[in-house]
Amino acid sequence: MKEIYCYSCNADSYVEWGAENGYRMVKCKNCGLLYVNPVPDDEEIDLAAKTGMHKGETVLNVVSSFSEIKIKDYLEKLPLIYDKSSFRNSFTWLDIGCGYGEFIIALKSFGGGNGIYKGIEPNEIKSNFALSKGLDVDFTDIKDLPDEHFDFVSMLNVYSHLPDPVLFFNEIRRILKKNGEILIQTGDAANLNRQDFPHTLYLPDHLSFATEDIIKKLLEKSDYSRISVKRFQHPGYHVMSTVKKLKKQMYEFLRSIKKSGHKKRNYFINTDRDMWIRAQKN
Numbered sequence: 001m002k003e004i005y006c007y008s009c010n011a012d013s014y015v016e017w018g019a020e021n022g023y024r025m026v027k028c029k030n031c032g033l034l035y036v037n038p039v040p041d042d043e044e045i046d047l048a049a050k051t052g053m054h055k056g057e058t059v060l061n062v063v064s065s066f067s068e069i070k071i072k073d074y075l076e077k078l079p080l081i082y083d084k085s086s087f088r089n090s091f092t093w094l095d096i097g098c099g100y101g102e103f104i105i106a107l108k109s110f111g112g113g114n115g116i117y118k119g120i121e122p123n124e125i126k127s128n129f130a131l132s133k134g135l136d137v138d139f140t141d142i143k144d145l146p147d148e149h150f151d152f153v154s155m156l157n158v159y160s161h162l163p164d165p166v167l168f169f170n171e172i173r174r175i176l177k178k179n180g181e182i183l184i185q186t187g188d189a190a191n192l193n194r195q196d197f198p199h200t201l202y203l204p205d206h207l208s209f210a211t212e213d214i215i216k217k218l219l220e221k222s223d224y225s226r227i228s229v230k231r232f233q234h235p236g237y238h239v240m241s242t243v244k245k246l247k248k249q250m251y252e253f254l255r256s257i258k259k260s261g262h263k264k265r266n267y268f269i270n271t272d273r274d275m276w277i278r279a280q281k282n
Contacts, residue, residue, distance in 0.1 A: 066100040087112060092118070095119045151177055
């Protein structure tokens, strides 16, 4: 375990935000980034990524399972993020942290036969399953990939697991061809109060939570441009009518009166927190 600075702005002042599984998450006083501090050692992070098991007060298993629902969801989102004409010519696509391969399967259906699709996945259970589906998936260290090799690089539900996103963005920039694109999918969570977070934090599997502005600034710092963001309803939040939201708010208010120290949950926050961020290599 080691104490760290905020990777977004290098500040070392923070406030306590939440705790789980023997780890604490803090909020940077300067930029608002949420990050685990102290953080597990690099060796522990690497081992957890490969096994899907994270040690804390209890052992956290984050392996999950293959999901046809994910494929359907991706196929609904892809036409809203990309113009299909972008895939008329041949292209190469790398999906980092591809899991069981659901996004690659959706890409093959959407992007068609002009694409060469590759996945990187450190977890052996997931990568072996993806291989059984006939997908080109292995665990290659990004540092070993050749320069200017891919037209597109995607990382879905990966950002929150990165110890150093700026270093990672620079490596992706190196392997992208001229005018190549990065696609990042992650949740916009850093400006939420802990009680408004939709589920458990899964610490220390998740190492940080950022806002749209933080990620944009980090991309610009890594020399990306033409940054665009599409937002969708985050699956962690249930779609509720205004009447139901009002009832929930009243319930929270009454609880706060009866129970000293109860922190009211805000049911009127913007729930379009599933961010899909595109950026182009300069």
